[in-house]
Amino acid sequence: MADSVVYLYAVTDAAPAEERTDEPVLAGVDGVPVRRVVSGDLAAVVSSVDPTRFSEEALRRSLEDLQWLERTARAHDAVVAGVARSGPVAPVRLATVYLDDENVHALLDERAAEFTAALDRIRGRTEWGVKGFAVRSEGDTSPQVTEDSKPGTAYLMRRRAERDRAARGLQDAAEAAEAVHQEMSALAVASRRYQPQDPRLSGRHEEMVLNVAYLVNEAGAEALRRLVGQQGGQNLRLELTGPWAPYSFATLEEQA
Amino acid sequence: MTSGGLPLPRSRARPTEPRQESTNLADILERVLDKGIVIAGDIRVNLLDIELLTIKIRLLVASVDKAREMGIDWWEHDPTLSSGRGDLAEQNRLLRERVDELEAGRATELGGSPPAAGSVEAAPDDSAEPPRRARKPERRPERPTERRRPRDG
Numbered sequence: 197m198a199d200s201v202v203y204l205y206a207v208t209d210a211a212p213a214e215e216r217t218d219e220p221v222l223a224g225v226d227g228v229p230v231r232r233v234v235s236g237d238l239a240a241v242v243s244s245v246d247p248t249r250f251s252e253e254a255l256r257r258s259l260e261d262l263q264w265l266e267r268t269a270r271a272h273d274a275v276v277a278g279v280a281r282s283g284p285v286a287p288v289r290l291a292t293v294y295l296d297d298e299n300v301h302a303l304l305d306e307r308a309a310e311f312t313a314a315l316d317r318i319r320g321r322t323e324w325g326v327k328g329f330a331v332r333s334e335g336d337t338s339p340q341v342t343e344d345s346k347p348g349t350a351y352l353m354r355r356r357a358e359r360d361r362a363a364r365g366l367q368d369a370a371e372a373a374e375a376v377h378q379e380m381s382a383l384a385v386a387s388r389r390y391q392p393q394d395p396r397l398s399g400r401h402e403e404m405v406l407n408v409a410y411l412v413n414e415a416g417a418e419a420l421r422r423l424v425g426q427q428g429g430q431n432l433r434l435e436l437t438g439p440w441a442p443y444s445f446a447t448l449e450e451q452a
Numbered sequence: 453m454t455s456g457g458l459p460l461p462r463s464r465a466r467p468t469e470p471r472q473e474s475t476n477l478a479d480i481l482e483r484v485l486d487k488g489i490v491i492a493g494d495i496r497v498n499l500l501d502i503e504l505l506t507i508k509i510r511l512l513v514a515s516v517d518k519a520r521e522m523g524i525d526w527w528e529h530d531p532t533l534s535s536g537r538g539d540l541a542e543q544n545r546l547l548r549e550r551v552d553e554l555e556a557g558r559a560t561e562l563g564g565s566p567p568a569a570g571s572v573e574a575a576p577d578d579s580a581e582p583p584r585r586a587r588k589p590e591r592r593p594e595r596p597t598e599r600r601r602p603r604d605g
Contacts, residue, residue, distance in 0.1 A: 204493065255497045266477055269484045273475075289488040293495040303491065314489070325479065393478060437479050443487035 200244035202294040205230065205275045206441070207286045207304070207311050210239040222278040225271045233297050235304035238311055241279050242300060250293050259291070276441045284319040286311060286446035310448045318446050321385055321411050324420055324438035327393075328376065328406030330369035331433050332362070365431055366403055372432040373406035376423070383419045384410035388444045402433070409444040 203225055210232075224230040224243035232239040248254060258264045269290060276287045294300050304311065381387045392404035412420055417439065424436040 201495065204491075207489075250495060252495055252497060255495065259497065265481070269477070269480050272484050273480050287484075287488040289490050290484040291495075291497050292491055292493040293497075295494040299494055390482070393482070437475070440483060443483040446489060448489055448491075 198247055198295065201247045201250050202233075202242045202297060202300055203245045203250065204288050204292045204294060204300060204303075205241045205243070205272060206279050206288055207315070208239050208241060208279050209283045209315060210234045210237050211283055220278075222275050223271070224275050225268055227271075230275055233300045233304070235301050236308060238304045238308060238315075240300045240304055241275060241285075242294075242297070243275075245293070250291075255291055255293075273441075276443075280322075280439075280441040284315045285441050286314045286318070287441050287443050307448065314446045314448055318411065318442040321413050321442065321445075322417060322439035323442045323444055324410050324412060324417060324436060325440065326376075326380060326406065326408050326410065326420070326424060327404055327435045327437070328369070328373040328428060329402035329433045329435070330366050330405050331402065331431050332365060366405070368429075368431040369403070370405045372429040376428040376432065376434065377406060377408060380408070380410055380420060380423060383416045383423070384412050385416065386411040386445055405432070406434075409440070411442055411445045 205224065222230045222241075225245055226249075228243045228245065230241050230243045233242055234240075249258070258268075272290050276285060279285045294303070377387075377389075388409045390407040390409065392407050410416075410420060421436065424434045428434050
């Protein structure tokens, strides 16, 4: 087995070296500095990794280990974000591993047109994530429970009122989220909706009613921030993440 | 948990400014596992087999202390998960008490009909063998069984 295999982070422009002289050397997975494999106008950002730890078998195990996964995911994202600081970047999915530089070279050659198109789509643009959470309205007036209601009836009515209020709140939040999404889509070059994260995964009590990634240019980013800053109404709380490298938009599929 | 969001609004848009270190792990995983260009490298891995939620639950089951060190503590506030943290001995003691209770109840119910050999009534209190004939103890949601044991899935 070879001494090392090649971990691929992203594909970017093969910018002239003098444009990158002040660029800090990025540390990749396992702290190994990244390097570039250049072919034509494209450069693959890679680093050498231990073949015993990046074999199919080892990866299958490691991917189930959240600590390993977190370290690797953060390292992966840090490299991608670092590359994004100096040019357009097409991030590759986590744990894409080649046996040697030659094969990476071959990849760049074979799919040069697709990579170039993907980079052109996202050049000068960034991805932002917007999540919307339903806000529970506490001080709502609940339907009247008359004084002479039986305790059991009053309890049931209260329960039903609470349930109705929660459902109404969720629906209001979803409608507000829809309106916000329309507005934000108008600012964005492209948008991609994602499944709301499960409350257990997001670690939140509030129900997520919106989970979208927007691809924006600089002006769009500013406008997007402003919109999120204004919030979406009393039933909806918006949260912005980013800027992200265009993970959601640098795809190889030919799409408009 | 912290979010990766930046202070809002900002006077200048700098798309390339670095994100905060504290970017939510879930947000990162969502992107690096679910998004990004999919190319079949030389080493085949199937990331689609991995469910983010399962990962987090597995983490919870496997290593609660490590998770806490990482600042992941969402289950602390989850009523369905946060109740079963009594230590094993205590749980054992309670379970035995419960079994004794049930056994006693059953004996009364059956009008003291003679139990089979090796009966629980005759067994010493610290018998480790759970009584086979006993009715299933009622579910006690406030004390679920040991939850750190890895589960299937």
